[in-house]
Amino acid sequence: MIAQINGDYIRTRPTKLFSRLWSYAFVEGRPVTTKGQWMNPLVFANMRLAKMGLITKKVEQPIFILGTGRSGTTILGIVMSMHRDIAFLNEPKALWHSVFPNEDLIGSYSRGDAKYIMTEKDSDASSIKKMHHIFGYYLSTVFSKRVLDKYPELVFRIPFLKSIFPDFKAIFLYRNGWDTAISSAGWSTIHGEQVKDETHNWWGVNNRKWKLLCDQVIAIDDELGQHSKQISAFENEVDKSIVEWIISMKYGMDVCKKYPKQIIGISYEDLTSKPEETIARIVKFCNLPNDNRLMGYAHRTLSPAPSKSPIALNPLLQAPFNRIMQEMGYAV
Numbered sequence: 001m002i003a004q005i006n007g008d009y010i011r012t013r014p015t016k017l018f019s020r021l022w023s024y025a026f027v028e029g030r031p032v033t034t035k036g037q038w039m040n041p042l043v044f045a046n047m048r049l050a051k052m053g054l055i056t057k058k059v060e061q062p063i064f065i066l067g068t069g070r071s072g073t074t075i076l077g078i079v080m081s082m083h084r085d086i087a088f089l090n091e092p093k094a095l096w097h098s099v100f101p102n103e104d105l106i107g108s109y110s111r112g113d114a115k116y117i118m119t120e121k122d123s124d125a126s127s128i129k130k131m132h133h134i135f136g137y138y139l140s141t142v143f144s145k146r147v148l149d150k151y152p153e154l155v156f157r158i159p160f161l162k163s164i165f166p167d168f169k170a171i172f173l174y175r176n177g178w179d180t181a182i183s184s185a186g187w188s189t190i191h192g193e194q195v196k197d198e199t200h201n202w203w204g205v206n207n208r209k210w211k212l213l214c215d216q217v218i219a220i221d222d223e224l225g226q227h228s229k230q231i232s233a234f235e236n237e238v239d240k241s242i243v244e245w246i247i248s249m250k251y252g253m254d255v256c257k258k259y260p261k262q263i264i265g266i267s268y269e270d271l272t273s274k275p276e277e278t279i280a281r282i283v284k285f286c287n288l289p290n291d292n293r294l295m296g297y298a299h300r301t302l303s304p305a306p307s308k309s310p311i312a313l314n315p316l317l318q319a320p321f322n323r324i325m326q327e328m329g330y331a332v
Contacts, residue, residue, distance in 0.1 A: 004078045004090065012082060012297045019087050019142040027138055029094020031108040033191060033200050040094060040109070047098035047134060056136030062147040063286050064170040066155040066255075068248040069202075070183035071175035072268040075302065077150040079279065082297045083288060087144035091151055099130045105153060105212055107205035114208075116216040117156045120163035128164050146288070155248055156217065158255045158263070168262060169286045172252040175268035176330050177245045177321060182308040184244065185237035203240070210240060217247055227316045239314045242321055249324050267329070275302035 002024065010017050026046045030036040050056075063086070065073045074090060081088030089095070097109045103118065104110045115122065135147050154161055154170075161168055184202055192201030203210040214232040218224050224231060224247070234240050256265045264285045271278045275298040283290065313321060322332040 004074065008297070008300060009078070009082070013084070013293055016081060019144065020081065022142055023087065023089050023092070023138075027095055028090055028092040029097070029108070031091075031093065031106055032205055033106065033108075033202075043094045044098055047095060050134040050137035051098070051130045053129075053133040053136075055140050056133050057140050059132050059135040059139065059147065059165065060145075061167050061169050061287060062135060062149060062165050064154055064161065064168060065148070065150040065152070065173060066170050066263070067152045067173040067175075067252060068155075068180060068184075068245055069152055070187065071152075071173055071180050072271060073150050073152055073173050076171065076173055076266075076271060077148060079275075079294070079298050079301055080148055080282070082294045083283070083291045084293070085145040085288060085291075086148045087139060087142045087146070088148045089138070089150065092149060093151070095134060096151070099127050099134070105204065105209045107208045111205070114212055116153070116212050118160035119157075120159045122160050123163045131164050146286075152248070155251050155255065158259065162259075162262075170255075170259075170263040171282055171286075172256055172263055172265045173268060173271070174249060174252060174265065174328060176307065177242065177249075177325050178308045178310050179268075179305070181238055181241035181245050182311070184241035188237055202237075213244060213247070218243065221247060221250070223320050224316075230316060234314065236314070238311065239317060242313060242317050246317070246320050246324055249328060253327065269304070272302045272304045275299055 002021075005017065005020055009020075025039055026043055029043045030039050063080075065077055067073055077088050077090055080086055093104065093106070094109060097104050100118075100122065101110060102113055102115050102122075104114050105116060139145065139147060155172065188201035188203070192199065194200075198205050199207070211232070214228060218231055219228040224243070231243055234243070252265065256263050264282065266278060266282065276295050279295060279298045283294070325332045
């Protein structure tokens with residue numbers, strides 16, 4: 001399915017077809033773990049044009065979807081993209097990389113150093129101006145008022161994000177830890193591949209993202225840090241995905257508490273079992289006008305997925321996993 005478009009999407013709001021195709025082909029970029037990487041030179045050429053600021057409009061209250069992969073962030077983005085005022089970018093990491101060369105955790109566009117956690121010190125007046133030019137250019141080219149950017153790892157970079165877009169709004173989407181981690185682990189089994197001397201899977205190029213997570217985030221965690229050496233040696237995909245889930249949920253809960261007027265926590269289970277009610281909460285929080293077509297599309301598109309059965313965990317993870325599950329309202 002190209003750009004997450006299907007027949008119902010087009011029938012519900014045909015004018016969204018151009019926006020999604022433009023975003024997919026010329027703005028988002030194709031990561032190393034997907035097909036279509038021949039598009040990337042076109043994307044970076046487009047970004048160079050955008051940074052010039054020749055075609056732009058004011059960027060107001062951009063919206064971000066945060067969390068961790070396999071928790072429903074893509075389907076939330078697609079549903080919200082049906083709103084008449086929104087243009088949706090599905091993990092536009094090429095866009096971000098064009099301004100911040102050290103943000104690439106996967107290794108899609110660079111094999112150089114990268115930062116998992118970024119703060120206001122990682123932006124400056126020049127980079128902030130470039131990001132506003134790019135987002136403003138994007139809004140102009142797709143004839144929209146608000147940007148919706150799904151980039152889960154920004155949950156580790158909120159001070160950085162706030163330094164660029166002080167009026168941002170964000171949705172922290174979370175899901176039952178078992179369902180998220182087992183799905184993440186399965187992704188590598190299905191989509192992982194060997195390309196010459198490189199392994200490409202959920203953790204990017206040759207485990208790049210996993211190594212960065214362990215070295216830069218787990219090592220400084222007040223709970224998991226004492227076991228960072230053992231954790232970094234994990235090979236079981238579910239255990240690795242559980243680690244990612246635990247630390248992402250910790251950061252997500254923390255930023256929801258620190259920035260309650262800018263970040264709202266939403267569970268995948270509420271999103272899929274009570275779609276109209278949950279989308280209405282998001283619309284109100286993000287200061288968007290009501291949109292009946294959005295609500296109708298949400299009703300038809302969102303439905304609960306079967307839950308995964310728990311499996312044995314590495315003993316180092318059992319206590320922190322159970323605690324986070326309980327804090328987030330899930331049974332253990």
